[in-house]
Amino acid sequence: MSGGRRRRVVSEAELALWTRVVESVRPLPGRELQPITPSAPFAPETAEPKKPSPQPARTSSQPAPYAPPAPPPLAPLEHRLRRRLARGVVSIDARIDLHGLRQDEAHRRLASFLIGAQASGCKVVLVITGKGRPSAGDEPYGSERGVLRRSVPMWLGSPAARQIIVGFEQADVVHGGAGALYVRIRKGGMRR
Template sequence: MAKDRKLSSDERILWGRVARSTRPMPGKTDELTALDAFLAEAEAAAEQEKAEKQKTAIPLPQQPAMQAPVKQPSGVHHPLERPVKRKIAKGKLALEARIDLHGMVQSEAHSFLLDFLIRAHERGMRHVLVITGKGSSMGSEGALKRAVPLWFSKPEFRFLISSYEPAAHHHGGAGALYIRLSRRAGETS
């Protein structure tokens, strides 16, 4: 995202919701207070912007709009190529970040994972590790192990993820996923 680009009102509201769903790291409460003040100011500005748009909107005559169809992400992710997976497993291609979702309930894990992937994507990272756990207690297969791949087809995850694949044994095996993040807009390699 360009540094000089301002967030739309919808983006500011979404960011506010994501930010409120997180817990501060120890010793970072001052930064959280500053963030809360910033978010409150941003929400107020968004509301004011909406109100101003409604006041200045001039109704136009209704005409059928001829717009090119917008291609939506398919939500279908392809597996990592075999050489890429092999390089990651052997450590020749670095995993730039990792997140461990052990012990989280699905709602908590969903928001943590989404926030993690958004931040990794914004930083231009390409390969990350998501540890879901195998969930082998009491003979179950594991709620997160089943749910996380399903989340990847949801709209909030689609644009972030290019592909994913179960991790190698030493990275967590069936209880972890290698994820290739999609390139940021304007990024070529």
């Protein structure tokens, strides 16, 4: 085989199983079953596997291919900072309330809020997602509450957001508990 995608070789056991499946099927009215015969994709390959071609050695005059840096990992808030936030010793620099918004609008507002918070030099912000409406027993989509409560942590964990934030975690009860998140903002703009 030259170039292209290599076809998978089907074993005799798989072919026998497929034959039994086809025999158990009733054809549509006016149609007939075609007999199964081993064809090229099913026949075992006799050619030897291709060896990868060696990469040409890179000389010192050739620049290394550009690979964008991986986004930094998220870090949880320090225990001391979290305790001081809950007691009010450390103030929250800014807050945004997203509950009641549609997902697309909440996502846009959160992104612009975080960019603005970083530009303003904020250290810790509060993102209020809301807890969601209580489910009514026979909920067709399960008992899970709050679309934004589930979506915002995914957005904050995205590579784009990690360029702006250091980490996040659920807020203390005095700041909204399960319906809010403390978000720690990264200093200045990171270079891409």
